[in-house]
Amino acid sequence: MERGSLLYEGKAKKVFATPNPDQVIQYFKDDATAFNAQKRGTIFEKGIVNNKISTRLFELLNEAGIPTHFVEELSDREMLAKHVSIVLLEVVVRNRATGSLVKRLGLEDGMVLDPPLLEFFYKKDELNDPLVTEDHIRLLKLADESCLAQMKTLAFKINDVLTPFFKSRGMLLVDFKLEFGFYKDQLILADEISPDTCRLWDIKSGEILDKDRFRKDLGRLEETYQEVLKRVSA
Ligand code: UDP
Secondary structure: OOOOOOOEEEOOOEEEEEOOOEEEEEEEEOOOEEEEEHHHHHHHHHHHHHHHHHHHHHHHHHHHOEEOOEEEOOOOEEEEEOOOOOOEEEEEEEEEEEEHHHHHHOOOOOOEEEEEEEEEOOHHHHHHOOOHHHHHHHHHOOOOOHHHHHHHHHHHHHHEEEHHHHHHEEEEEEEEEEEEEEEEEEEEEOOOOOOOOOEEEEEEOOOOOHHHHHHHHOHHHHHHHHHHHHHOOO
């Protein structure tokens, strides 16, 4: 499929128009950023790996009846997706406490969260993507009541599908970030699900298998992303 004009360029992806105004091409880059882009680097072939992992996970979610923007994998780095209008919120689901939650609340790293915890962050780089409450979301008119309720229901359903999927492949799904968008009045899952947007720990060894290796300079980045792809594809 022919790529049209560049509609948007983010930290890890580019979005291109297609001849069909209802569809876009998501192009996955090798660029990696952390701490609101204060730390930058590249991970060899990360774009290829994340496109393939996202494709596998979106297929799994579509089979489970969860609506996603995924249409088809076009090439190593390109995914055809429905053209959505993005909700300016990041929806984070957590099964264990780590990362910003531990810093904010002083919890013990790795603490089990049962039931899982859901948080919203306002997608606004200038403000460093702050945590927002549902009242903040109403105040800022980022989502209406129905959209809020649907995002929560879908996020927990996605956790219920992904957690056993990763477990069967020897990985603990610690937490993950989702983005939703509207496609012709329907709220659907958009963006990507990959080791850039999830935390995954090896069940046996506890080894970190995600972007925290980049954030914390733990090394073996390429091998780790390839390992997750291998396990997800098995
Ligand atoms: N996350 C993400 N993009 C962001 C912030 C977080 O994909 O801009 C993911 C992150 O990889 C993790 C989850 O959301 O899986 C929760 O991240 P957290 O709030 O702990 O943030 P961090 O400690 O990474 O700043």
